[in-house]
Amino acid sequence: MSLGRRSAAALVAATLLLGGCGGGGDGEPKAASGSGGKVTVEWWNIGTTEPLKSFLARMATEYQKQHPNVVIKNLPIENEAFKARMTTLNQSGKTPDLFTTWGGGVLKQQVDAGLVKDLSADASSWMGSFTPAALQPYQVDGKTYAIPADIGMVGFWYNKALFAKAGVTEPPATWSAYVDTVKKLKAAGITPIALAGKEKWPGHYYWAYLAMRIGGLAALQQAATDHDFTKPPFVEAGRRLKELADLDPFQKGFLGAAYNTPDGQAALVGNGKAAMELMGQWAPSVENEAGKGLGDDLGFFPFPAVEGGAGKATDAFGGGGGYAIGADAPAEALDFLKFMSEPKNHRDVVASGAVLPVLKGVEDAVKDPNLATVARALSSASGFQLYLDQAYPPAVGQEVNDSVAELIAGKKTPEQVAQAITETAKSE
């Protein structure tokens, strides 16, 4: 046995051993440094699909043309990857200069860590032009930490042709009518609902909406402060969702399905293989991107009311997207945001169908009839609740997603779901 071979074996062993505790961070160091008199604004966003992608790119180009000393480094990153990279970067005590945020619990943690700039004073002159619902997710303790760019709500996107084929003439307005619709679709040999079980967040919409319809907005707000999710509305929401899941309404193999892959939730609806999905205002554009798109066959109806529930059918559940500014970002970052929020520019992106209006008086720019329905439902909403996985602290939001996914998979009872979320909420 030669020396070389023995050393090699030891070396291999040692290397593997030390690799035992993998999972370090890869926070890319970056700084908004002015090199050569130029100011760079690094901008992380999730505009990876059209038409938003080219709008954002155009904004960056136009702004740079007007301000030759500024370089906008536009980095569109896919949603899930964005969240993972952002977490890593935050944990090294940094943020990009300008970045997408959904507000709520995650933004609050970033604020508490001193990573985000308070915009209340600097943007006060033009903050008043946004609708209150659009600004709400970014307000922490009376201060505003981001500028809204999109706002919307979750509802059912359905295939009119498939509904007609199953003999459903109008979209259901109550939960029992909804369950009937699912049964009729199944009887007609149509997959009623597409669901991305692998990604968990689409499933939490059902539970959250049911809790909202049964207990009203007050129940959700109450739970956010007393951390008690074992109250009747939450358990009842679980029971109703279990009733639905027991009908086996989802596509084959939905537990492993992703959202925007070629065989995922959006593509199934977009290709006419499933009759509906519960999704936010971006659903049509993802259906077009991942699948063929339904064109005029696509319709929208709000989440039905639950009989005897305290919540109104006009209460909206959703969220938007906005841009926050890193604590150490150059002043140009805010100026660029102001530029993007100019009515002319916002009107353009609204007209393209990429986002819904966050500015007052731009509602008429919504061209697509379905999105116009969403915009109308939103502007006439009797109340608004931010996505639970954004509104609550991240651990609670993820527990909601995880537990509801297990409920749908038949691995947890409605009571266990309520218990698990309560435990996490109390320990945060």
Added chain:
Amino acid sequence: MRAAQDTSRLASPPGERRAPSPAAPAAGAAAPRPSRGHRLRGRLTIAAFLLPALLLFGLLVLAPILVAVYTSVFKWNGLRGLPDDFIGTANFERMFADEVFLGDLWRGAVLIVLSLAVQLPFALGVAMLLNQRMRGRAVYRMIFFAPYILSEVITGVLFSMILSPDGGLANLVLGTVGLESDWLSDPSTVMPSLFLVMTWKYFGFHMILYLTGRQGIPHEVTEAAQIDGAGSWQVFRYVTLPLLGPTIRISVFLSVIGAIQLFDLVWVLTGGGPAHSSETMAVTMFQFGFKRYQVGYANAISVVMFAVSLVFALVYQRYVMRRDTEGAITAMRSQR
């Protein structure tokens, strides 16, 4: 024997060890003793050459391990500088009361057993076949080894398409004989499916290890056995297999450590689902660290992962690989 002496010498107090007349009779005594200054210069040279590597090693390997161990006893979201909410062993108590984590340990054990019982014997069998003189042998070797070169993420994406329940290649082909399955989408089939993909990806690597080991066995040995009247099974069982021992031992080691740390493939294929049924320790750690911002708890999981790997590595090296690595670390001095 020499190894035992070395260990005892390392264990003795440092002052005694530095003494000019140490109890190192085996190697040192025979060589002419160098002068004190000469030896000091020698040590300085060694230190100068080691320093850069040691610094990097300390900064990139040791420091993160220490930070992980330190933060594992805190409740910490990873933001706001160093943690200050000390909670003692609460993270570890929580971990060993958590069904998901206990499930991770069980699933890890299952994957290890399957790897050792199915994947490695299969790789060995293929290696023996491809060691025969046959047409196109190099092509086969290359084809079987190719999956190992692919990144885990590409493998994951590839198989999530192949195993897609609706219109995936696997169901398209197997559907013709009525053997459709939900593969990764069903809690009861996800682990076998995952193991299938793991085997596809890694058996080629172990095959190459065995092939190389097999080719290191001199022809004379097997020929001698054949002349003595041994059949091909007997040659394999009593000559090839024992001589492949060192290769098999390192291959088992790599396989086990790989299974303990499995992450990328699972993350891309299933994300740990459905309903945690394919989650591994590393996936759980990622979930808590990056999705829930419970970095203290995630670090506690990583500490346990590290401890499991470390204990396995030490025990395995001490009792199984002893003959293969004996003297590897101390050989330098004996040659001086």
